[in-house]
Each structure stands twice: as C-alpha cells, then as structure tokens.
Amino acid sequence: MKVLEVRGLTTRFYTLEGVVKAVENVSFEMWGGKTLGLVGESGCGKTVTALSIMRLIPQGEIVSGNVRYKGRELLKLPEGEMRRIRGGEIAMIFQEPLLSLNPVFTIGNQIVEAIVVHKRTSRMEAESFMIKLLELVGIPSPREMAGCYPHQLSGGMRQRVMIAMAISTQPSVLIADEPTTALDVTIASQILELMRELQSKFKMSILLITHDLGVIAEMADAVAVMYAGEIVECAEVGHLFKKPLHPYTKGLLECLPDPVRRETYLKTIPGHVPDLRNLPSGCNFQDRCPYAIQVCKEAKPHLVDVGSGTFVSCHLYQEEL
C-alpha cells in the first residue's frame, strides 16, 4: 500500500545572500512496511525534505508540491490536524537526540508526556506502557533508566529513547534523519537492527536519511539519490548498486574503497557541490560530470522512467536522445 506520496516538493529559504533552493521538485513514494533510503552528501537537502513533509519549515517556504499521506493532502491540512499527524502518525528521529530531548525532565517523564498527549490515556496506563516501550527498544533495567536525565545516557541509549518515543504512537511512517551518524559502528549496527525489528513488528514505512551507502545497502528496499536539492536517481536497492545509471550515483559508488583489494589511489568526484543560492542553468552536476554534453549546460533534465522501477534525471537517458 502506498502510504506517503511526495510530488514536486519545492522548498526555499530567502536569505540576504540570495534564495537557497534547498529542495527542488522532489518526488518519491513510500510503501507500507518498506524502507526508502534517501542518500546524498551534506547540504543536498535531505533534512529539509523531511522537515517539509512534517511542515516544520519556519524560516523558509514550501513553495509548491504535494505530500499525500493515506489520501490526505498534508500541505493543505489545518495546523491543528497537522499537529496530530506529526509525532502521531508520522514520527521523526534525528542524528542528535540530545537536541530533541528536554534536558530538565527524566526520559520516563518525557515518554509518558508524549503518550498522554497523543493517546489520551491516563498517566498510570501511560507509565506502564512507557516501561514496555523502553524494554522493547532494548534499554537495560528500564525502571531505573526511566529516572535518568538525557545527559546521563550514552549516545546509543539516547537514540533508543528517541525511538521509543517515536514508536509510542505506533506511527505508520518513521522518518529517521541520520539516526546512526553520530554513533560508533558497533552501536550503530545495534540501532539499525532495532529499527529493522520494530519495522517488521509494526509494519512501519521508514524514510531513512543517510550519507552512508553502506547503511543504505543494509537497510533500504528502494533508494532516492539527492544532489544539490534534487533527486537524480530513484531505484530498487539491488538495481541501484548493481547498475547505477546517473553519473553522480556511479561516481559515489566508485568513491567507496574496494573491500577486497587495497588500492593505491582512490577514485573521487572532482570539484565540489554547487552553491544552492547560485545554481547553474542546465544540470546541477554538469561541472563534475565526466559525460557532460552541450545540452547539459542548457536544459534542466527531468526525472524519467527508464523501466524496472528506475527513474533517472540525466540528459543521457532522456527519450529524445
């Protein structure tokens, strides 16, 4: 079942130095119980995409687009109804849980509060549910830990607490923005495993945002690759890794060190990402692309269906060529 559909989402920030085209004409779909990986380098618009879905863009403007959640258009919903969706049906976790946890309340209290607000249950019921949740996310001695303040926990435990809070309302969609980026690798793999477990238990759709292609390969069913505010390729995970089509996706995959052979030289993508306030006409990747041709300088490519569920935005694949 299609749970969430994003079409032509465009979000901009108006700054003294110019208009930041943070998210430009972004489209993707999320299916029940599946994980969509959203991958791209820092500053390419991943977080802004997620926040736009949640309508949490106070400093910018969602210029256009549709976000359809189970048939309802979220971008047109009254704020009151949106508040019920946010943190209720669509939950979000971030890279640094400390920033979203309140430092002066115990973690137990915060989870209880979230449950009471969204589920309208009694405090007593909420409290026993909270302990169950902490157990579910693998927090040892949950009764004692519930009395801890956020700063008393390790990064890994804090992320577990965030996950407990996120799933407390049994959301249909979980947006996880770089949930393991700040964690050590052995802890990161525990958190990813936990997310997989909870997904199969509650059949959530997960939007997993990361810059790590390894995490994508481990977790995602489908992948959307972002570059400079746009989606350049979207495909089933197996296809993307076996046969990347967009020159940027190819480049990214080639940058990864060979796991078997030790190279003497790493492949790289020359240059760096363009300034989102000052994008070139034509394709955003033209300056770094080894296959760039004249048309890439002149016209913007669009995401086209190239079969087997793969979409790519590159002049090399547009029908007329």
Next chain:
Amino acid sequence: MSLLSVNQLKKYFPLRGRFLGSSGYIRAVDGVSFKVNSGETFALVGESGSGKTTVGFLVLGLLRPTEGEVYFKGEDLFNLRVEEMRRIRRSMQMVFQDPYGSLNPRQTVGGMLKEVLSFHHVVEPDLVEGRAEEILRLVGLKPVCKSRYPHEFSGGERQRIAIARAISLEPELIVADEPVSALDVSIRGQILNLLRELQEKLNLAYLFIAHDLAVVRFISQRVGVMYLGKLLEVADTEKLFKKPLHPYTKALLSAIPIPDPGRRKKEDLLSGEMPDALGKLSGCRFSSRCPYVREKCRREEPPLVEVEEDHFAACHLIKPQAVDSYSDSDSR
C-alpha cells in the same frame, strides 16, 4: 631505530565535580606502546572515548603523561630542555578533523603560510613568497588562493590548507586526528590521495587516528586497535583485515555496513556499549561485551603478546602458535 616510539604510556585525568568520590580518575590512556617508522603510516582505530586523541596529544607533547615515555628519533620527549623541545616539535605537526577551528579566519592563506615560514626561519626571507606558492601547489591549490580567507574555501579545500600549514615546517611526523571524518565521500578520497602522495614525496610518517576502518585500510601500513585506553590488537593492516584475531577487532570489522545489498549480514552483533574509563577496571577491558568471555577474562588482564610474527593481540583465548584454538564451540 623507529622515528617514534611510545612506551607504556598512561594518561589519567583527575575527576572533578559530580563523579567525585567514585574513584578519582578517568584512565584515558592506560599503558599503550607502539612504534612508528619513518615514512610509514600507523593507524589508531577505536570507538569514541577509547583514548586515541589523548595518545595523539601525548605524542605531540601537548599533554604530559601520567606515566611512560615517548621517544622521537631516540630522544626522550618529556626529558628535554625547552629549546630542544621546541626544535623537536617542529618535526611533529598535526592535522585535525575540523580545519576551520584551527585556521585564523582573519588571515589570508598566503599570509598564514608566510608567517609560519618566516617565524621559524624555514627559508631565507626573499624565498618565503616562492616557497608559500610551492607549498600550495603541493597540496593541490592554485597560487591565486594565497590572497583568500579560510571562509572562502570548501571543507575539502580547508583541509588542504591545514595540510599545507603542517608540511610548511618540513616535519617528519604528522599526527592526523580524524582528518577526513567531517568530509563527504566524494571529497574524502581527494584528501586521502593527497596524504598518500605527500607521504611519498616528502617521506612523511603519519600517526593516523580514525574510527572509519575503510579509511584506515587505504591509508595505513600498520594498525593498532584501541579500546578503553588499551591496545587490544596491533598488526599489519592487510593481516588485520584478512585475519583479525581479537574478538573486538572481529566485531568491529563485521559491524561495518557493506555497500552491497546482496550481502546483508545476519550474524551476531556485539551487544552492550563501551563502559566508562572510570574506577577500577579489572580483567580484560573487553570482557563486559565479549561473546567468548570466560571466568579468567574478568579476573586477569591479558597482556599484549606477539601471537604471530608482527601480529600482537591481548586476549586470553588466543594462544601463540595455535592461533585458531578458540572458536564458538569451545567457548562458554
């Protein structure tokens, strides 16, 4: 003779405030020994808080050890007179994760290089200008960059500038603490390639601190795996990746997500987290998380011993000669 030789190094930080009374010290580094040869890269890997940065600071003489010695070209770093220390420090430079924090925002890149070159009398005054340009070229920046300020550069370029400053003093050793951790993959390779290139051209040795094993594999000849202030395994990079011996190293390697959706792993993950380096630590540092733990491991700390030629490990279950003697079946 090794360029750098670190001997039973310890650094305990006294605890203040809220933990007072628990024990008194954080054992950030607790008896670490290794050598770095000239022109070689020795990598230190481990989870955050394992003591890598503290080792780096001790090696550079920026912190005084609680115990132990650091020898640079045979000289005992912490028993030197001030002028001698200053002379040696020039041969040891550093590069950090965040180049922005270590660059003066109000100084042009050329100005910064020229100041370093003249202050330390690296070349004659009339050659300073030319040398600054030469160094910029070495790190892959155009000479026009001289007149620009740090904020005008991208993250990757700023790391090039930090490297330029480090090599301007013609060091023999560079301590590089997570130099590519903050960079995106497409840029990371550019900086790693540059570091390898400079190593060959200038015969540099690196003490390369990282938590990313893929990076370590590319850059280093030898690796030391740190955990809670101790080295648990030291080996040739290729050996360590092909045949890790210590259970912690094995867990660390298998936890790396592999960018191949056809090879999703299902094997056991390491449970638990690295404990605090507080209080009395008895037995093996890794015993609280080790899937093969035995009674002895909790009682007695295993020493780092050579189990194969140039392959060291600190684990009761690994016997020299019969290295494969432990497996799932005979443990627990």
